[in-house]
Amino acid sequence: MKVSVRLVSLFAKYDKADPSGWTHLPVGNTVRALAECLELPMERIKIMTVNGKQADLDTQIREGDTVYFFPPAIGGG
């Protein structure tokens, strides 16, 4: 399936979208499958949304969905 993925800030380097902006997920229908397809650092993934709603790695995704991944910020000192 193809989905629209928004990799925010520090995650942007993992982008695999085609020129039209779609990310192709060859296998699986969960956020976890998408994250693994993107080779995201799984130990850093906690905050994500599907179509604007809070989600988790087990959330199912469908063709055309919009998925956001927000990395954790740590610094401040």
Place this chain on the structure above:
Amino acid sequence: MPDTTRYQRNLGTLGAAGQQRLEQSHVLVVGLGGLGGCVLEQLVRLGVGHITAVDPDVFEPTNLNRQLLSDLSSLGISKVEKARQRVALLHDRIVFDGIVGRHSDVPQALWKQADLVMDCLDNIPDRLDLARCCARAGATLIHGAIAGWYGQVACVEPGSDILERIYPEALQDNELVKEWGTPMPTVMVTAGLMVAQAILYLCDLHKTRAREIQYVDLQASRLWHLKMDDAPQAGANP
């Protein structure tokens, strides 16, 4: 100096009642580094009447790129002492208490006395422990964190698990902060978002943004508000 003069440019935004609330408020600032220095500066200029600041460190050269309280003459000087000096330069009536130490050195009574706590720390374990201290005392916490061009702010009410939601348990953070960097623009914008939430909370100008995370990406020029619901059911597709 009459308050009507000092706060003339606050009143249009805060109102006289809001300004008075700030003067009667006690805010605990945990950390006086990048975020903490900018947060302190704003709280003083806004007129928060009582500020307690906690930090164990002295200034070092790597602080100069972002820590508002640092300058060439402050290297080797206690951050709490520099904060005390800065407050005295800016205001003649704010009560400032400094604790040279970590948040675990804050007296138990003070957690309940403070009207609000500001998380200006720089690592995950301390942030989570700070949130637990606040929860035990029934204190509301304004959390802020940065990474490169990216900032993150949340209002953590007692009992909220929002920080546990944000930070993966297995994440080792020691090198990530250096890898991502902490530049001044992100520090100032994130500190601004933190203090805006703090002031709105203290002045009761809007309902607390409980269970909501603000994210800012200065490189993309974007700001997001994420409402955190109860944890979704596994397999759900909202």
